[in-house]
Amino acid sequence: MRLSRYFLPVLKETPAEAQIVSHRYMLRAGMIKQAQAGIYSWLPLGYKVLKRIEQIVHEEQQRAGHIAMLMPTLQSADLWRESGRYEDYGQEMLRIKDRHDRDMLYGPTNEELITDIFRSYVKSYKELPLTLYHVQWKFRDEVRPRFGVMRGREFLMKDGYNFDLTKEDALHAYNRHLVSYLRTYERMGLQAIPMRADGGPIGGDYTHEFLVLAETGESEVFYDSEITDLSFGDRQIDYDSVEQCHAVLEEFTSRYARTDETHEEALFAQVPEERRRTARGIEVGQIFYFGTKYSEAMGAVVQDQSGAQVPVHMGSHGIGVSRLLGAIIEASHDDKGIIWPEGVTPFHCGIVNLKQGDAEADAACEALYASLEALGLEPLYDDRNERAGGKFATMDLIGLPWRITVGPRGLKNGVVEVTSRRTGESEEMPPEQAVAKIAKIYGKAL
Amino acid sequence: MRLSRYFLPVLKETPAEAQIVSHRYMLRAGMIKQAQAGIYSWLPLGYKVLKRIEQIVHEEQQRAGHIAMLMPTLQSADLWRESGRYEDYGQEMLRIKDRHDRDMLYGPTNEELITDIFRSYVKSYKELPLTLYHVQWKFRDEVRPRFGVMRGREFLMKDGYNFDLTKEDALHAYNRHLVSYLRTYERMGLQAIPMRADGGPIGGDYTHEFLVLAETGESEVFYDSEITDLSFGDRQIDYDSVEQCHAVLEEFTSRYARTDETHEEALFAQVPEERRRTARGIEVGQIFYFGTKYSEAMGAVVQDQSGAQVPVHMGSHGIGVSRLLGAIIEASHDDKGIIWPEGVTPFHCGIVNLKQGDAEADAACEALYASLEALGLEPLYDDRNERAGGKFATMDLIGLPWRITVGPRGLKNGVVEVTSRRTGESEEMPPEQAVAKIAKIYGKAL
Structure with a gap:
């Protein structure tokens, strides 16, 4: 691209509203422009980086055997009533009425819709395992959107959903996602540490968040410093191998690493003092296994080997695609501007x-x-x-x-x-x- | 892809709700699933074709020198009040209130938002010409959504906007779009005929629609049969050349070709009788030059060579990306199913x-x-x-x-x-x- 023919509206002055460095640089470098609170237009330079990140996410999901599709942004309220979350979700859900006065919503996540798709077509254990994912815009009506794309209202997320016959199979899907996420973040030049997390409104006994260490992170994190010496590197993993995926999980999650939500001082005290670290982190992804929570509520059952109808075991797995631009800049910049890792740079x-x-x-x-x-x-x-x-x-x-x-x-x-x-x-x-x-x-x- | 590991939920029976062949085959081939009236999930096979079409659109836009970006799906009502379209647009606009009771809407098109971006950054004629485009989901709350993705409510559209100093420059941008659209459709295996159109709510004295001939088309069309002998082929066009682009416009629009909206019987009668054709067509794109309509209303002015502040000349140009799947199937199928042109096939x-x-x-x-x-x-x-x-x-x-x-x-x-x-x-x-x-x-x- 020749700059004389490009649209790169660089700002000389630092916009007053930007409190953190990634937001400041994204505005100054002509990457984004705020359209409304928490809603951004992606100007050409920002759009290019967004696409590079999305492309890496797609490649790594497909390498792990997950299948791309696309669900719409607007969803019917009825499905959310089936799961019981329509009333529970609170004001962060953007509720909409169409011209016929039907209740709709702008999807904040897709457990209900994907479960509805699954139950419509899949009837037998023979069609499992199955992991479907999409990269689509979501909306969460935050009270106080801030920090640019780090806590926006309209944001781009990759969310994937696994369907398995047994808990054991679903935990393999969980581990497979963990492995694919480690690869994904490393290709973007990020070290994202899996930390034991809290299920929150999605639910789940098994869940890890992926955190990038940065001074401006919204979470306080506590970890064993040995964990930052780990890297996935270019090892070849067979994603079908239960053993190989489990070994990676063990390697990357056996040391103490938690956010303030799950932190336990007594356990942390067992880490040798010289390896205990407290820092701040930015959440860039989360994986969940939540068993039959949605499949039971919504009747997503398959016939098993014995002929019985059983609810499938599910998990959901998200990567904050648009938020990653902010996280990468927070982790990689100096006082002159952004320093893109080669994997995501808008121009080589x-x-x-x-x-x-x-x-x-x-x-x-x-x-x-x-x-x-x-x-x-x-x-x-x-x-x-x-x-x-x-x-x-x-x-x-x-x-x-x-x-x-x-x-x-x-x-x-x-x-x-x-x-x-x-x-x-x-x-x-x-x-x-x-x-x-x-x-x-x-x-x-x- | 191995079918045993894919998700291809083929249906044996023809769904009763589908009235036209593309809708029937997209449902039966496991390409889409209706989520609500006029809103679809794109199952893996449908998603792959959608992406192939989107990719061709991107490549041809960029070949023409147009710059990719991305505007959000939700827009502020205030911008639409500035242009005067907030009240005018009617019930097809999906109006939304957020938790702070602010008026928003799901964008049906983007003239206002792009004009706001332009006026925020561009101050001088030296930064022109400029054409920005994006491929983004739109929403139009049709009373009676039907025909699957052909007339959906949530649909994917490429919309591009040119900003030029003079009418003459803007008409070159218009012609450049016409050329790029001809290339785009041909790469998808489609013959799309540019027909003189009506400005409609977007406005515009110069506008052409691109129509694909198909029995199930929603428009009646009237044309000189010589036009179907034309093809763009692999000719090399310099998109900066006013003459070359204008010559293509002349070649492809000088013969009679109109929809029922602009049809004039007296003019049609001048076409030799043996070349007069009446058929049905599917609209797959439209280009507009509308001058200073939005730039005047919204203050999108630049300084010209003499130092005067002048409103820019604009046009907007759309391709119905999701609708194209339906149009291609209507134009290319037999009684066994779909016949994908090589350019858009989901698998080779x-x-x-x-x-x-x-x-x-x-x-x-x-x-x-x-x-x-x-x-x-x-x-x-x-x-x-x-x-x-x-x-x-x-x-x-x-x-x-x-x-x-x-x-x-x-x-x-x-x-x-x-x-x-x-x-x-x-x-x-x-x-x-x-x-x-x-x-x-x-x-x-x-």
Whole structure:
């Protein structure tokens, strides 16, 4: 993309309403614009990151064998009356009447609707196991929406639902989700720690939240420092293997790690003192096993091997897709702006032309741009007639992990400059070598 | 995907509520399930087609230089009061009150919100031209939703908005959209004819609807038969070229082609009698130029070259993404089921194993599956323990354009069978040749 043809409304001043750094930078970098309290338009740059995150979520869900579909945003109140949650849910549920005065609601979650779909079609244990998921906009009418996309009212969530014959099978689905979530967050450059959680209104005896450590997190967290040494890495997991998935659960959840909701001081005291940590965390996902709570209430039964009709064991599993943009920025920024991890960056690298209009500099930038695009990469070329300082400030603010700087002086010596946003370190090299370096970083074959 | 692990709830019986063929087949093929009147869940197969269509729309919009973003589903009533449409819109607008009793609505379209975004950031003619678009769920509270996704209440639409300094520039944007729409529909295997239309509540002197001819279309259409001989083909268009885009507009709109809303019998009579056609059509898109209607009402002004503040010239341009599934099926089916054009098929080909459990047949199917996946194709392998007749019926119903049939008898002679869904013709060939044939059809290098 050429910046002269893009829509990147960068703000010079910090908007007064933004209290935390991710909200400030998302506004300043022209990623979002508030439409109403807790409701945002995703401007082109923000939309690109949102899509990258959504794409990683899809890829990892499908790798785990989960099946994508899409449920509508608006739901019938009747289904929620069946489960008993229509009255229980409180004011966070946005209740709507249509022109025929029928009660509807903007879905805050989808246990009822997916259970209705399941019971309409699935009649036999032979069709199990089954995990369906979707990535769809949700609405929760928060009293005080705040912190930008971190606590919005209209937000994008991936929610998945497993249907299994037995508790044992459903716990494998639970573990499988835990494994896929660890992979998902790591691909986004995040360390998200599974912590024992509270079931809340969805219910559930088994539930873990995934927390990203950040000073601005809304939860206080308590953990054994050994847990931050763990990483999933590029290990190959067979998602059908009960043993392999369970071993990952054991590895990542056997140490003490809890939020203030489930914290037990006596247990925490058993962690060696030098490993006890207290910090703040941002919740970016949660997994639940809740057994037959919805299947019994709503008659989601299948025939088992003996011919008996039994309610299925279920769980639900969510990733806060839009919220993740905020969490990533909270975890990865400096005083100049955002620092995107390579896995989610909106553009793979920036190209800064120090002297727009200089024939040689223009030609070198065009050649770099074409070479990178030919490799399937998306560069952002700042081809505006602006001063170098302004161009650098914009690139730093929007946080592309790599920048190639092109100017007449370097070109005389046959070099351009490649700069890491994270370290600030620059290296001079011939343009072809710069392309090769960027290609290698993103795993593209030359 | 292996069918044994997929969720494809095919129905044997035709649901009574479905009046038209696309609705019947989408229900029977397990593509959608009605959640409420005019509101559907997209089951896995339907979701895949929806995504393929959305992807083509994105690619063609971006090829034309239009910039993707995303506006929220819920909008503030205040913006619609500014334009004067809040009261005008009538009962099709779903009006909502939040917990603080503020007036909101589920967006039926986005002229107001995009104009608000534009006026907040863009101050100078130097930042023009600009076309922003998004693909987002809309809601129109139809009195009598019907025909499945063809006239739903919650529906997916691509809507784009151009902002230009002059009428002349805005008409180039109009023409550019027309060109990009022609390409878009052709990639989906559709012939969509631009017909002069009526502005309706959005307003506009220049507007064309795109209609797909089908017996079940809601509009009566009148056209010169020469128009159906036109095709866009693979011509290369420079979207920045005013002349090239205008020439396409001339070519595709100079002949008589109108819906009942704009039909003029006297003009139609001038078409040579043997070329006069009357038929029915499904509207799948519409483009508008409406000048300064919204920019004046909402103060979307920029500074022009002389320093004066002038309202921008705008247009809006929509493609009915979810409705397109219905339109494609109406245009491409037979009495056995759907026939997907290659551009939008949910899976590139089916693999039918005639004797599941036979070691040789299973191995041959697995090898085909692996070879096709390695080429970046998505096969659907029917690996269930079912009779051949049932497997064929399912493949015909869900409409994959190509099927490879594998059985012990053929394998003895070293061959499998490749069948075209459209023609029904089968050809025997060695498995490697079958893979090469499918690869070639989809433009994949071996």
